[in-house]
Each structure stands twice: as C-alpha cells, then as structure tokens.
Amino acid sequence: MAPPALDLTHSTHAKMMVIPPRLNLRRAASYTGSSTHEKAPLSSTSSRFNFNHLLFSPPPSPGLPALVPRPKKSPVAPRPSRVFRLFGWFLSLLAFLLVAKAGVKHFGDVPVVDWALGTQEEYEMVGQDELPEFPTPIAVTDRRGRSKWTVSIPPSYNFPLSTKEYTDICAKCHEVANHVRDLHGKSSPSQKASLNYYYEDPYFLDVTEAEERGLLPGAQDTARRISSRSQESHLPVCESTLTFVLETPDAGLGTTLMMLWMAYGLAQKEKRAFFIDDSRWAYGEYTGIFKTPPIPNCQPPPRHEMLPCPRQARHLVVSAATSKETFGNSFANEYEIRKKRDQDREKPMFDLARTGYEALFRLNHDDHSYVTSRIIELRGKAKAPLGHKQDGTVVGVHVRHGDQHPFEYQYRGAYIPLNMYADRAREIIEDIHNTSAPSGGENVVAKKHSFTVIASDDPEVYDSEEFKRSPRAQEMIKLAAKSQVPQPEQDRSVMHKFVEETFGWEGGFFATMFWNLGRAGINSDGAAASMPVAPSAETTRLRSYIGRAYLMDLAILAHGSDALICTISATGCRLMAVMMGWEKAIDHGDWVNIDGNYQWAGLTPVS
Template identity: 25%
Template sequence: MPRPAPLTATSAYKLPNYLVEQQELTPRTSRLRFSLEYGSHDEMGLLPGPLQLQPLLQSSSAFEFRKKETLDFVDDSDELEQPSKRGLLLLKYLPLGLCTVLAFVLLVSALVSYERPGVLDYYLSLNLTSNSTKIGNLIIDYSNRTSFPLKPLEYAEECWKHFRTAPPYHGDYWSIPANGFADALHPPPKSNSNQCNSTITYLLDGETVGLTAELAIMAQAAAFARERGSTFLVIDRHWNRGRWDGYFEPVENGQPGPEPGCHPPPPEELVACPRLARHWVITYQTAKFHLGHTFSEAYEDAHARGINRQRPIYERSRRSFLGAIRPNKHIRSLIAIARAELSGLNPTSGSSYVAVHIRRGDSGSQAWSYHGKQVPISEYVQTVQTLQQNNSSPFPIYIGSDSSSAIESLTKALETKQFVTLRTSSNPTLRSLAYPSSQPNGYLQSDWTSSGVAFQKWSTNERRRYMEGMLVDLALLSGLWNDDIGDHDSGTLKLTRLSKVICTIMSTICRVMALGLGFDHAFGDEKGLDWVEIDSKGGVEPVWEAFALSFAR
C-alpha cells in the first residue's frame, strides 16, 4: 500500500512561526503516538522525522497548543509576552467588566433608595429648572393668585404643579425629603395673636361632590390632625350648601386639638401640596393626591387579610364622625323626632330596626351582572324577606331614598306598614325635609352646582331643608349620633338600636352606614354580617372602603 501524500498548509491557513519549517503533516495512529512517547523503535520504518504531538482537529494557532512545550527546539516565550496579544484580551473582556461594574452600582443605588429615600438626591444635589417650585428655599409662589383661600379646583391646580416640578420621592407617608419640602411663606405672627402653630384645614366644596362623600373625606382629614398634633379647622367660604355651623357643631367642640381656642392662620399660608406644609389644606379635589395608594400602604393593616386590612382606616373614620363631625342641636332634635316615630312602631323595650337605603339618581351599580344599571327593587325585597324569615319577631324598617317611586315599590312589595320614611312620616316637619318629588330622577350632583337649573330654582330655605333631610336620613340609616340625642320634649326616648343595614356600595352613604354598627358587627362576628351590601355582594376586594375619590382633572 503506497504511503499517502503528506498534508500541506493552504493559503487560507497560516502556520505559526515555530512550525514554518514543519509544514508536512502526517496522520497519526495510536501506534505512532505510543512509539514516540515510550521510545519504541521503528520496526517498519514508518516514523517520519518531525511529528506533531497534538490532535489533528485542534488548531495549532490556539493558545493552549502554543502553551504546551512539546518540542525542545520550540521557544514561544516571545509570543506569550507580546503586548498586542494581551491588549486584545483586555479589549475582549472590557465590555463585560464595565457591565458588571454598572450593574453593581445600580444595585447599590436601588438598595440605598429603598432603605434611605432622599439620600441620593441630597448627595447628587439635583438642580431644578427655573420655573419649578423652589424646593431648596421652601417657597411656593402664589403671586398669580389674588383671592384666598383658593377654590378647591385652584388648590388642585397647585397640587398638579407641585408634582410636576418636585423631584420624585418614594419615602414613607410622612417622611421629610433630605433636600427639604415646599411651603408657603410664613411671616411672623403679630404679638398676642394666638395664631395656631400647625393646622389641618378641610375646605368644603359642594359644587362637585355630594354631602356624605365630602364628610367621608373630611373624616380622614380630622384623623390626620389628631395623628399629627395639629388643630383641625373647617372653611365653608366656597360651600354652596350654607354655613357649617348651620348643620354641625364647631369641629373644635369634639376635637379641640393641642391649642384650644387658637386663631386660624392667614388663608394665603394654606398649602394643599405637599402635605408636610405647616398649614395643610385638604379639599375633595385634592384628596386624590393624599388618599391613594401611598395612604393605603401606610394605614391599612399589612398583617391582616380581607376586610380586616381596612380596620385601622375604619376606626379613624368612626372616631371622626363621633367626635369632630357632629350635628348641631337643631339637627339632633329632628333626628330625635324620627327615632321617636320609629320606636312607636315597636314599643318593646330594647327593640331594634333595619335600615334600607335605595340610591337612584346619578348612581349606578358596580356588579357586572347589572351592566352599570341600578340595582332592581327585587334585590332589596328578597334581602328584607330573608331577614324577616330568620327573625323570630317582626322589626320596623327605616327607608331612606332619593326616589319616591323606589320607596313606594319597596313598601308595596313587602306588604308591611312597619316602616318610616321622611316622605311618609306622620310628622309634618319631617315630611318637609324629604327630597323633592319634583326631581323624578332622584339626586343628581349637577342639580347642586351653582349653575344647575334646580339649584337656581330652589330657594335658600328649600336647599336648607333638603340638607337637613339628608342628615336625618344619614343618622337613621347609619345609627350614628344615637347617644347625642338625649331627652326629647315628649319625654325620655326609648331609642331603638340599628341591627342591620341594606345598601349598595356605589353610594357613599352605604360606606358611612357601616360606621354606626362597629367593625365587628358590621363585617362579621359569630352572628354574621350586619352590613349587607347587595350590589357586588362581596365579589370585590376590599368589600368596603371608607371613601370614594374623584380622579377628574
């Protein structure tokens, strides 16, 4: 068998310098390798002169091949020490090294931002643009405003301006940024002025929000004042429903604060955003900036589940309604009349009643099964009949609604005369407080705007009566302010206890109705639920929230 032709290097492959003289490559066998390594003699005369000792498939230009010194006449130390080779290796791994360092820096920055918010901003010394709020010297510019206090929508504009210009901040709800926070100018008060050092003020609206929805937000503002050690105040200058003291007691009666009797600050010192301002003002329009996700994270019970997460917020609201938000003497007398009529239906001592609220008007439903339409009367009827079947004795019912047709449909279907409503009350004073039947669509917020047709048609006395009727309904539907009534002119009242409430969650009155029951009775104890919501029926988490926010800009 003839010897195969030796392999030669092609033009596409260039041998290293130390193999230039060894261009002939011969295929190797295990026998040839054995002979070379162990010094066996060439019995058949097949051994060539120069032999390569590496596998044929390994490139002779590889670094590992050159590193192994197999031939005593090959010296590649100069090749290994060439600077160009080392430079190529550095360039090859440089991007990987830079990415590793950058990832480490970002990781450290994220950890620092999470553990100590504001520290990076402080050390980086962020510079704001010229038209930004001056965070460094704590000045909020009101030079383009001429009348104080501002209107609710104007304070909302100031909040939008603040959050557009202030640097992002992700600290705790009340933590102070390392580079300070914005505030209005506070000139030194006059001597002996007895001005409050720190205040939280609620600015009543009425134009864009209903009465109960506004009271629910106000309850949280009063809770903030208790928590922060600030004096709680109310301003009714822009309230289109009258004066606060026309329906309620002064808030300082139930919540005097740390400086009883102190005077409010000048209105130009009120600031809606940020909430760290010395004299913080809250409106329904600015509540969305303070009572959103960060509020829930700060005030919900993070260790509880379901509705129990809402308990701290529930207790804040309940305490405010029993303290800072209390009806005045005139409203309490009207509430007493309604309770007396309700007690007369079932004179048994210690009796209880069921409250049913039917919201019509501009309120829809939450459950998908109703497709946004109002919950039908049949749902109310079925729920009341179930309660009657489970109760050993009949109970009176208080019905509150903005629709006379809804009340008529419910009472007709129940076939009972043991109920009280403002519209059907035996007392003419209570009947005059019922929402006008001339509004067949029920309560519409647009009717209560200053430009609304109904608002302009009603006289001041009519608007006042309708407001009084809303408060009487709220008291009887929720069971709030029961202990504040005391004796009525007719003698000592045998007040009935609210045992169950039936309502739909899309109405803020339904949310407030839970507060008079107490948390355990409202949301579950050994006897079950006393707050019966018939719209979503527990299908949405959380099943109850203390307030509803407006996100309209």
C-alpha cells in the first residue's frame, strides 16, 4: 500500500518564504538544540564537527523560544567530583569526632562517673563505660543522688608520677571537691576551715574504700598481691603511710633535704609509716650518700593507692610538686605559734625538721668516718696549750654563690661581700675573748688559737684575701676551678682535633652546670634538656660526688664550729641551724645570719 501523499493545497501559508543566501544562517538546532530531530553524537571522526565555534560566535537563531522548558535529563551516575567531595566531607567529620572524643577524654575538667548503690552493697558503673586511662580525681554519684569523689590512678601506671602529673592532680582535687560540694548544695569551706591543716572532706572516698564498693577496679587483684607479699615477708600492709619522692626540677639539694626532714617529722606525728622513693633522684641512689633509713615493721601499700591529695588520704605521697599542699599556708598556720612575734613561733616546725634530721642524716660509712676525724682535727687546732684552760673559738663560714642571690635588697643582683663575713667573724672572736676582761691573759692565748673554717660552692672564695689562710671544712671532695684542671700540652705547629674548652665551678653552683655534667657540651637550658633523659652512670657518679661534698661541708660546719655565719637565703644555712639544735643555734645565738633581718623558717624565711 502506497504511503499517503502530502497535500498542501489547504495550507495556511499561501506562499513559502525563501531566505536570502546573503544571511548564510545555520540551523538553529545546531546551537540551541531546539530541533525535535535527534542529533547524531559528535565524535573525532564526524564530518559535522568543526572548530568554527572557537573562532566566532554565530548570530542568534530566528526561531522562537519554546513555550515549555525542556525536561532535564538526570544523569545515570553521579559525577566523580561529587563523589570525591562527599567522601572528603565524611572523612573530615570522622576525624573531627575522633579528635573531640580524645580531647574530652584527656582534658575533661571534672570527670564524672555515676555509680548505683544497691540494697546489698552492689555497685555498677552507669555514667561511663570505663575509667580514665590517666591519673585524675573523679566524682561518683549513687541512685539517691548522693555524690562523692575519689582519685583514680590506673594500677598499671608508672610510679612515681611525674612532677607535672602530681601538680595537675592536686589542682583538680580542689576543683572536683568544690564540684561535689556544689552538688550537695554546700558552700565552700570558711576561711578558718580552709586553713585547718587536718580538715577532712566528708565527701572524699579513699581508694581502698572505693575499691571495696566496686567504684574502682582492681580490688581483687590488689588483695591477691597483698596476700602474696605478706606471705613472702610475713609483714602486714601498713595502715597509713607517707612516701617521700626524691625528685625535683631544682638542681640544688638543700630544699629537698629540708622537705625530707620535715616530712619524716610529720609522718611520726601523724603515726604514718615512712618510706623514701629514689628511683628518679638526680643524685643517684639514696644509699649511695646516706645509710639505709629506718625501716617500718610493715609493707608499703599498692602504688596506685598512694595519693598526693587530699591530706586525709590514708597513703600520702609528698614531693617537691606537692610542697604547697603539704607545707603551704595551712601547714604554717598549724605549726607556727601565731600569738608570738619572736623566733619561738617557728619552733614547732623546727622540731619536725630536727626529728627528721636525727633519724635520716646518717652519712655513708666512708663520709661519716672522714667527718668525724676532720672535726677532731679542727677542734685540736683550737685547743689551748697546756697550762691554759680556755680553748680558742672556731667560727664556721658558709658562702653560697652561684644561682642563689641574697635577700638583702642592695645585694640581690650580686652577693654579700666577703669582707662582711670576715668582719663578723672577727667581731664574734673579740666578743668571746675580750682581752680587756679580768682574765685577759687567758683570752689572749685563746684568741691566738681562734680561727675561721670556710665552706663554699665557689672555688674562688678559698683563694680570696679574706679566707686564703682559713682551712677548708673538708678536703675529701673539692669542686675544681678551671685553673686547677690540668690542660694537655699540644704541639702548636700541628693541627689537632677540636676539643671543647674546659669548664670549672668558678662563680659557684649553677643549675645549668649540674644538669650538663657528663655531657659533651653545655646546654643553656640544662634542666629542660636533661630531666627527661636517664643520666648515664658517669653522670650519676659525678652528681653524687657533689651531693656528698655539700653534705660533708654542712656536717663539719654545724658540729665542728662554736659559731656559724651564713646567709639565710641559702637553704644550707637553715639546714645547719637544724643540725646545731634549737638551744645552741637560736637560744644561745651561735647561728648568725648576715642576709637581712630574717628569722629562721623551714622553707620560707620570715622577716
């Protein structure tokens, strides 16, 4: 059957419009795509493809715009750029959530762990899935809304904690205690209560009690370890302890020694067993300098039960990092006689330090033997000849230089002049041996046998005009000056390998020099650079020598002198007052401070 013919006789257009050839128009469909005919795809081999559109823009099409917008074709698959963007956003969100979780986990101000109290002493953790993996105080709450707090230290955590960790825990203890107090609707303690050294927080739970209630893990393991150790040593675990950690960022030995003595006296007063930890002491092992301290008749507790705060904890840790907690304002308020304005108000604190000194200051065998013989030798030089009853006077002089400057305002940027020590020593000898007294003949002889004994951290003091004729306190261990170190002779005509310049102790004891002992070069930031790194055996040996020399100086001056001159800004000066005893040093006035009008105090001198 033939297709129907196209009949144009009834067309609405009587005539056909012919486009003039000068216009040279292209089909509109080539540019606008408005043609209803399907276009063939373009390819590199298509004859319809050309580069004319890159050279000029065609004139607008004369065709009319479509009345109905063309439907958009949805792509079958998303463009690769969109996929990559979505994937990138997903990764960014995931990373943000992980960082936020870690931040909340490690830097939360007050970690809160809820616990439920059953009718039969059954507890369960309902606030958090797990305890923090780092030492921190935490708040706990029961089903009735009663809140308490404790300190969580993972049982597997290293002991002792770092000084920064102890400082952070003590700071957070105050925060979490206030937080729990607010939950109970209680206000902060009054000023009188806050200054009470033995104030007990009713909302604090000790570690042992928290483990028994199931608030802290490890109660069964702890009991098992305690039982095992008790069977081995046949000693029970101490009911209450105080452990002193011999670690401080301070290179000096004096402050640590003063706190050690006071901590021991405090432990005896509070009936706590006393232990010493020297695992990270800058001067090496404690028994390398002192004899073994008194051993309690019980065992130390598990290490995670030893807390730096609060003071009411059964097992307390004391170190330089917790000095404000242990020896702060409340301690001074408790152990000072505030009603008195004279030196006697410091006597209770002095007595604590004296108790620690008598129990702990026992030098090792070699050093003790040398100190004893040296004191006998010095006293022998002061002994009067036969036929005379009055012996000479030995005046000890302790000069501290280095990085310790005086309290006296005019000398704060330098040191007390040496002539002030020498002049005061002569005054003391003149006062004791007054030649104008009735027994002038005896005083003249005794005065001739009087002399000064010098000890200093600065080798140049021994060679000064004021003290070059004065014997040293001890000559067993000396801090050498640069001029005293032998220099190897080398042939200057031959090139040699560079050797760093020799350093001595001129100027006194400096922390930078101490921390860099045993190193190839000097680091200006010695403490920061060397503290995290375990010292070598040679470095530890050198540091131990310095500590031994310092302690022998103190012992000989304190016990071998009739009077002692020093500057209270140096902790060694205050230590020697304790070693001399209250009656001799304070009551009799044989301990003489020439650094301002300051009275004795354990850690902070009082004007």
